[in-house]
Amino acid sequence: MTAHVLMLSSSRQGSEPYLEHARALIFAHLGDIRDLLFVPYAAVTQSYDAYVDAVANALPECKVTGLHSVDDPVAAINNAKQNGQAIVVGGGNTFHLLSTLYANALIVPMKHAIADGTPYIGWSAGSNICGQSIRTTNDMPIIEPPSFDALDIVPFQINPHYTDYQPPGHNGETRDQRLAEFTALNPTTPVVAIREGTALKLSEATLTFEDGRENKADSEHDGFIFLGNEKTPINAGDSLNQLLDSVL
Template structure:
């Protein structure tokens, strides 16, 4: 499998997908025709969302799945699949609604490259139960694509605003771990990504990541092998 799971579409004040462009280019190599899934977009129309991605990646030919009369065939014929960020619950709801989860899984298992960012990365895990998003819609299941057998938390941050009395990101993840002590959660900071290539998993980018499991919390470094978490 060839799966690039980006934490975010932006890093700091950079332009949309600017930091991700080298990762994406290396990942998909000479493929230029892209099937884009914009279902996480809620406050942005899917036509506008597709155009936004096209402008960020002008060397590619981006076509959205909503432009096809048969979404299943669109996935089956795709050379590469991109899934954008937004609301993870709406994304998964639409994937189930269009009966696409199994089709996407099958294509990726056949070796079709996949690129997701934010919500598009969140669905690569076992479930979406560690998303940062509000459940604005209820999918028929929280089970996701299960391309990796752990949970993902994109946009992970240790930052706690002064005077803020709500739970930190780490505390929220720890709540999940308290009830699911055997399931790891990997937090990816903005600008970073997880790269899955067959049986190899590494953290890419410049910043450390975090792995939560049970009551433990460990730091992971860029280019560190995470193959053990694929078991």
């Protein structure tokens, strides 16, 4: 397995500027690469051009090219590695992102590019699509993709922006209850739930749990693995290689 993938839970941590908390993780993952092929398809209420500008402003050291602006998106994905580019996928609405990837016939090329070692960075929706499916996204299904099947880079489900906070007076289901519904129907499929400011990193066939937050004691646990009826805490620095056993 040559995948080199950084899956950030969020683009912001607390009130910090856009991508500020993730800069160290991003540049460590990129190495010498500073040319980013950015996929803006999760944007709905802002233009793709504005989204590219936001990422370029947050990462001024990098050249950011929007995939929507190239003549042949499939060729751009296929050639990203030889062009010295990393593929970056931003957050927004996961259903819109996946639907647009299907519409542009990009699912298979992205799978192949990532499997071939093209560096990949995603946050929020861009991380969600790295799992088996998007069935554990937090987003509203504002559009119906042809399938919920995602890139399947890791053999489990991802739940970004995880929180176990229960607002006073709120009588709707908690995040844990929603994830318990998924695991009740899919008892053998793990769900990795990660708090804002944290990330999963897959590199050299090793999966680790990373923390980009300045205050790493914000919570008792940084995330959890939901599997069947079990909820297992995970913390920064933990190896999650046991979740890769089926594909190694």
